[in-house]
Amino acid sequence: MTLRTPxxxxxxxxxxxxxxxxxxxxxxxxxxxxxxxxxxxxxxLEARLQRRLFPWRPxxxxxxxxxxxxxxxxxxxxxxxAPPLELARRxxxxxxxxxxxxxxxxxxxxxxxxxxxxxxxxxxADEGR
Amino acid sequence: xxxxxxxxxxxxxxxxxxxxPELDRQEQFIVFVNAQQDRAVRVAWRLSGGDSAAxxxxxxxxxxxxxxxxxxxxxxxxxxxxxxxxxxxxxxxxRRWRAVRDRWNRMWASDVSxxxxxxxxxxxxxxxxxxxxxxxxxxxxxxxxxxHLEGFTxxxxxxxxxxxxxxxKSHLHRALRGLRAQLGDLHTASDREQER
Numbered sequence: 149m150t151l152r153t154p155x156x157x158x159x160x161x162x163x164x165x166x167x168x169x170x171x172x173x174x175x176x177x178x179x180x181x182x183x184x185x186x187x188x189x190x191x192x193l194e195a196r197l198q199r200r201l202f203p204w205r206p207x208x209x210x211x212x213x214x215x216x217x218x219x220x221x222x223x224x225x226x227x228x229x230a231p232p233l234e235l236a237r238r239x240x241x242x243x244x245x246x247x248x249x250x251x252x253x254x255x256x257x258x259x260x261x262x263x264x265x266x267x268x269x270x271x272x273a274d275e276g277r
Numbered sequence: 278x279x280x281x282x283x284x285x286x287x288x289x290x291x292x293x294x295x296x297x298p299e300l301d302r303q304e305q306f307i308v309f310v311n312a313q314q315d316r317a318v319r320v321a322w323r324l325s326g327g328d329s330a331a332x333x334x335x336x337x338x339x340x341x342x343x344x345x346x347x348x349x350x351x352x353x354x355x356x357x358x359x360x361x362x363x364x365x366x367x368x369x370x371x372r373r374w375r376a377v378r379d380r381w382n383r384m385w386a387s388d389v390s391x392x393x394x395x396x397x398x399x400x401x402x403x404x405x406x407x408x409x410x411x412x413x414x415x416x417x418x419x420x421x422x423x424x425h426l427e428g429f430t431x432x433x434x435x436x437x438x439x440x441x442x443x444x445x446k447s448h449l450h451r452a453l454r455g456l457r458a459q460l461g462d463l464h465t466a467s468d469r470e471q472e473r
Binding site for chain 2: 167173190193196
């Protein structure tokens with residue numbers, strides 16, 4: 149291979165320069181690249197390009213994770229007042245049950261009814277007489 | 278994006294980077310990667326001082342940066358000119374990093390092994406040439422590698438490096454003188470051996 153002097157207006161090289169450059173070129177050359185190296189290079193490039201082409205992927209995963217965590221936290225915070233509510237519901241149910249049982253078992257229903265109702269009931273009873 | 282490896286493989290079979298004008302830029306780039314990969318690694322190897330692993334990394338990084346900047350690439354410029362400019366910049370970056378690393382190693386280690394070990398054909402000769410190239414100023418080294426060793430024209434090299442043609446020629450002349458002064462004895466000795 150001869151020394152390239154593409155633009156002839158630059159300083160012409162002597163044959164000694166030519167020899168020297170050719171000698172450097174031959175000596176200072178990497179070993180041949182194997183097909184395996186090319187494949188590895190392409191695979192690595194491919195993997196890196198994928199990461200570059202979808203830079204929002206890690207961001208998306210982080211957002212989803214943050215949303216899930218926030219959702220769980222919020223769910224917990226909503227679940228916190230739930231026990232008193234459940235107790236109140238359970239208390240209402242138990243009261244109704246107690247009323248039903250008491251009505252059927254003994255005659256103390258007037259004690260369980262509101263005061264107004266008892267007054268009204270006694271008035272109606274008086275009129276009936 | 279699972280199709281990209283297939284695109285790389287099919288692109289490898291394409292005859293030349295500029296042969297099919299209907300290919301979009303990305304397709305062209307993939308063809309370009311396959312066509313230029315070996316040369317890019319070789320240029321990186323020569324600019325990095327004969328470090329094979331570094332050469333692969335430099336070429337890899339240059340292709341990544343080129344891909345990333347593909348949308349900003351002006352089609353009036355030649356893709357290879359643009360790419361090799363990126364590659365040269367990556368090689369410079371690597372050399373700066375290596376200089377810092379070597380300095381650090383010298384500070385903390387008394388026995389510093391060679392940071393990079395040139396490979397075949399003659400490791401000791403390659404090391405001498407790499408050292409001689411290291412002694413040249415950056416501009417001269419790059420111009421010598423690109424024009425004399427890689428066969429780029431003065432005009433191409435000037436565009437790749439963003440320099441005037443005259444500057445490139447001047448660097449070439451000085452680089453040649455400098456290297457002959459440093460390696461002339463080796464060259465003469467090898468000539469004598471060949472004559473025998």
